[in-house]
């Protein structure tokens with residue numbers, strides 16, 4: 491028995507063979523699943539986002555020909571909107587047809603080496619390993635590697651790789667990462683790698699813990715300007731939440747009517763905002779007026795959705 495045969499056997503019995511992106515060799519569908527799964531759990535992607543997205547955009551050419559707004563609207567709730575912007579940009583870069591080699595795939599927005607390998611391995615059946623967050627964790631533990639170093643990790647990825655069964659190997663690695671080699675409580679006694687894993691005595695030491703950083707809190711006032719049952723929103727042009735629509739936000743306190751408080755956790759800060767409503771004119775440029783039905787058609791951040799909820803409670 492080798493680690494590779496043990497993994498293969500485990501995968502045959504325990505793998506999630508029914509995941510829809512494993513039942514297709516359409517590179518576009520594989521690509522969408524890979525991008526969605528980068529920062530979102532399988533369950534959420536499967537139940538709420540993967541199929542509606544493909545229904546709205548059956549091909550990459552459909553993504554290329556639509557406005558960014560439409561893609562963002564379908565991405566709403568998934569978060570990490572850079573993924574959606576990159577997907578839209580990549581679709582236009584390749585004119586709706588994904589390249590068939592990893593070098594050209596990696597020239598597209600948001601496609602790194604691991605995503606390019608995943609598309610090539612799953613859609614084109616190439617013998618290439620992937621290196622997503624789950625695989626990284628397994629490799630760190632399996633080889634007892636403390637240091638976080640992606641370049642070296644790629645070498646280890648090739649070292650453990652099963653060139654005879656590349657498709658199954660990659661899928662199995664993702665499943666072991668998601669079901670067995672869990673971040674906080676790895677289930678080593680159920681792991682197909684148990685007898686070879688160098689780090690299993692102390693799996694939580696590999697890799698070394700990241701230095702804890704305290705997330706800053708941004709205190710803001712969000713002021714909803716209203717007029718004739720319409721509300722003023724602006725499309726964001728800055729990098730953060732680019733393309734999404736939002737209400738007026740300021741660091742100044744407000745004397746307008748208090749509506750409530752919202753908290754929103756982002757990856758690099760926490761937003762704490764008091765929300766106000768006013769009939770005053772809005773003097774800032776770039777705002778447009780929308781009634782509630784029109785707002786429902788816009789792509790909003792989660793924070794702005796919370797503001798909409800406060801408005802609904804008020805009315």
Ligand code: SF4
Pocket residue numbers: 628631632670671672676677678679681682683684687688689690693
């Ligand atoms: S034996 Fe434990 S630590 Fe090693 S790969 Fe398996 S689950 Fe992870």
